[in-house]
Amino acid sequence: MSGRLHSIPAFAAWLLRKFLRYEDREIILGDFEEEYLCIAENSGSFQARIWLWGAVFKSFPGITGNSIIWGAIMLNNYFKIAFRNIKKNKVHFFINLSGLTIGMACAIIILLFVRYEHNFDTFHKNGDNIFLVRSKQGYSGKKRPNASTPPILAPVLKENFPDFENVVRVRGWGIMEGTPLKYGDKILNMSGFYVDPEFFEMFSFPRAAGNLKTALEDINSVVISKRTAVTFFGEDNPVGKTISIRRKSNTEDFIVAGVVYVPNNSSFRFDFLIPFKLLGEPKGGWGSNNLYTYIQTAYSTDVPELEGKLKSFFKQNPETSKKNYILKAIPLKDIYLSTEIRKWLNMQSDPAYSFILSGIAAAVLLIACVNFMNLSIGLSSTRTKEVSMRKVVGATRGSLLKQFLGESMLMSVFAVILGTLLAALILPRFNALIQKNLILDPGTIWLPLTGLAVITGIISGFYPALVLSGFRVLDILNGRMRISGKNLFSKGLVVFQFSLSILLIIMTLVMFKQMNFLRTKNLGFNSEQVVAIDNGSDIKEEDSRRILNMYRQVSLQRNELLLTSMGSMCYGKDDNWGTGFEYNNKLISCRVYSIDYDYLETLGIKLKLGRNFSKEFPADKTESILVNETLLKVLDIKDPIGKTLPKGINSGDSQLQGTIIGVVEDSHLKPLHFELEPAIFHYRLANGILRYILVKISPDNIPATLDVLKDTWKKAVPDRPFEFTFLDEDVNRIFREDERWAEITSYSALFAIFIACLGAYGLTSLAVVRRTKEIGIRKTLGASEIKIAGMLSREFTWLVVAANIIAWPSALYFLNRWFQNFAYRIDMGLELYFLAGVITLLITLGTVTSLAVKAARANPVESLKYE
């Protein structure tokens, strides 16, 4: 007998143990051991092992067949019991399911949103190695800086950093918006950029036509987007065709060299791209920051490493070290959500949106889960017998846990499915609210959905499962067990639910009040029936004059055109003409606006003092200025008419020197997010400055009037597209953007309070059942029905009050953050907080009282009959 100990390999033993039932385990393993040893002794352990695996394999059907069948039988029983429970407590099941469904729907929608936000610019193959750089200095101010760099940066980088695979410049100056493109008889305003030819090597915009490698080498070539191609050329291949682009006041011909797709998740959007070479040699020094510079490294690196390399280079370079020039880098995929830079040539969004919306979704879902927990624990008293019987016939705590967790998982899966359907219903409305186009596609989303179902099932089911499976058998069967549902944990959960709801209600109320305030605030001008026409940013003076004169002539003939005028700015457009000068030893900064004689009247802006520009005073054209009330206050002049302002820092080619001839009433020519700034108005027609024509039209037959405007335009400037908006629509649009947030908050508040009330209803019904005897006794002792109903409701009243205490400070915090967006705010005032608390209380009491009253009416004989 050899002294070696043969035994079947551990892995095989483990495998067998896993699949064998408890009773069979030892026996069958023993059989394996015996025969293994026998064969090992006779033919060696190698043969034995081969035999072993064969034997295990052959035995498998027999072994597992049994346990699968037993498992299936057990599962069947679990399902039966689960459905029976549902039927017994239909109302509670419905409460749970609807709460969870709403929570899931919210979570799903916001999941789509967050995925959308974080999926920008991911289609570029070299994406990980591309960085946008920006000059650190050259900017001061509270707002975030542009990611701008000087033109001379790129050649310097290319020369000194051979391990940068590509350095590409992107410039939007003059052509970034409102650039007329013409082909055949179609003229439309498009948006384009100057780019270096390596642009298509660095970025992976999918090619639709043409050879992208050579596309922008020729100075007269242009690459257009697929959408632009379809607009101008339909289905034809545009490559080789000639389109004319108007830039720098000249119309030039360009040959289409390529067409690319601009994917929906690209933050950089354009209609056409033309070669950077057109701008000539890079001008300006290290302070002329006016374009984007992108770097593509040939190796993978991170921001600190890259910035360090750049920093040491610039320190050594004699030119830049003098100015202490620093370059910061932003990875490509961070641009869309970056908080470092502000929106300029790229689209940008605020990561705060994702945070806030996720927070709201999590809150709503959490409230629903809490409901589930509370209700399950409350219902546990009805299942005590079942649990104890299971234990008696041998269920372990583990299998009980699995059973109850399984039930909550089942509920969770139902909720996810229904929630997806609900989300699909709500999605169009949500898309309208956030102005994006999210798509619910089960194919891409099933994985997060499953995760959501699992997590929700575990969160909401775990604690109740623990409670349910922990019962002591004898206590129950002897009737000694009392489930207190009054524990602190349950109460805490309810308070939490209500505080979230109250928080959301407060925020909704305040936000709506603020929106209302902004809407009704007097803007200082009348935007109704005013058509704003954009002349284009590079219009020549003579063209402007011609257009205006033609309109004036037409308005003499036609009654619909009440007033026509021109100005350099228009509500909602971002024309930043501003300047600063010294007066009485104070540095004053203000806006500069150019207007013509009728501008103020067209907009209904009143003069407070003095007079408007007038043809009677030819000196008005160069010598006179108007100021607004705010500037007056800032300058602190007593008698402004006739005073002159000193020559100051030049702003472009506008002059400041002028005599004040009048004071204009303050008007908000910028959206109410901004404070009203001091402003100077002067009359000066110069290139591009009088960009907007404002026409006040009569309210009758607007389409006909628009046609007149359009025809007149075409006669005046046939090679420019006619683009107009209604001023009151512009004003409205800006309001809508903020109001949307208020709407989203209001919906969330609605959901939250709905679910919280469902919870209150459920808990109260449980309390009623639990206290049936108590109620019966009180009634026989003479308590009135009102008193009893009050007693039942009292519990919740205190909880709601407690919830208020938590909700109010949180609301204050969040609202303050939100208010920072606005220069003009309402006084928040405590009334709204009280209102929110009262609303919640009333709603809660409403749901609870109906049950309480029913309970109070119950016949005490019935409840006290059985002991």
Add this chain to the structure above:
Amino acid sequence: MEALSKTEELILLAVWKLQENAYGITIRKHLKDTAGQDISIGGIYVPLDRLVRKGYLQAVQGKPTSERGGMSKRFYKLTEEGCSVLSKSKKVLDTMWDDLPDIKFSEGK
């Protein structure tokens, strides 16, 4: 009483034959040697458990032995019903075999 399947009958007979030594491995070996039926280690317990449930066999747990790595064997014994069902089956077969006429098998074709 329901009819026994062939394998079940063979197993019952094997248990009878093996007497005190009737457990998984020996039963399998006996079946293999006499009837050529090759049943896997785990597979043998399916009919064995069934026969126990039907009441024809009785299972008895043995003591742990060192040659099985410390695990015990489960021995099977024939019960009275098992014995009687076997006899019945044999009687039926005997009646079938009794007085069988001669068969001539034709050659060719």
